[in-house]
Amino acid sequence: MTGDDRWGELSRQAVSHGVHSSLSLPLPTAAALNFYGAGVGAYAAARPRALASLVARTVSILLTEGPGRLEDLGPNRIQEMMAARSLIHRAQGMMMERDGTDATTAYHRLAIRSAEESRSLADIARQVLSKSTASTDDRDVSA
Amino acid sequence: MNDDELAHERSILESGFLKSGLSYHELWWRQLCVGGDASSLELEAYLLGLLKLSPYQHDLIAQALNEHFLDLGQDHPVAYTDLPNNPF
Numbered sequence: 001m002t003g004d005d006r007w008g009e010l011s012r013q014a015v016s017h018g019v020h021s022s023l024s025l026p027l028p029t030a031a032a033l034n035f036y037g038a039g040v041g042a043y044a045a046a047r048p049r050a051l052a053s054l055v056a057r058t059v060s061i062l063l064t065e066g067p068g069r070l071e072d073l074g075p076n077r078i079q080e081m082m083a084a085r086s087l088i089h090r091a092q093g094m095m096m097e098r099d100g101t102d103a104t105t106a107y108h109r110l111a112i113r114s115a116e117e118s119r120s121l122a123d124i125a126r127q128v129l130s131k132s133t134a135s136t137d138d139r140d141v142s143a
Numbered sequence: 144m145n146d147d148e149l150a151h152e153r154s155i156l157e158s159g160f161l162k163s164g165l166s167y168h169e170l171w172w173r174q175l176c177v178g179g180d181a182s183s184l185e186l187e188a189y190l191l192g193l194l195k196l197s198p199y200q201h202d203l204i205a206q207a208l209n210e211h212f213l214d215l216g217q218d219h220p221v222a223y224t225d226l227p228n229n230p231f
Contacts, residue, residue: 057180061175061180061182077172080176081175081176084176084178085175085176085178088177088178089178092178104199107178107202107203108202108223111202111206111223114206114209114210114219115209115218115219118213118218118219119213120210120213121177121206121210122176122177
């Protein structure tokens, strides 16, 4: 926040309220989706920015579909959808980083496991992320 | 993958959609849940053979259909395109 002096009082007020980072992404309906972080440089790294972009993309889809398409969807269903997408995208990102593959290949690998194990893609993604965390923890312990 | 192969894959997807009993809207919602980005108009136009989508987008719709069949206790009957070592 303090690294960008264009916003003057807004930045000072934000910092005084514990907001030290922000990321604004344009939406297709003359609007923006704003993310605020407590840490300095919270959106400087590639992964948080990519995740924020994915969220913005999802919101864009929902907005461009219009209220007629959303009226029969309660907040719970939208929340479930966002959670499932987040799991899948995070697993894809982790596999891309770990295996040096692209998003399509990572998705195909998740889809193959989903078919082989007769489980949903979100379940497979959750397992992939869980194993990745456990493996990182193992490395932390052994280091 | 050439246009004929894509058209063939699309017709398989369309058969799966008809077999599923899902509405276009419900399938659109389900493909969002598995990571898809297609709008409801794009999805409907693709299933009707009026619009081309990438093999990746095709597979996202196939995954949405397959998860519906999974919910019904069935296997993954809709084939994916362009999978390396495609087991289906």
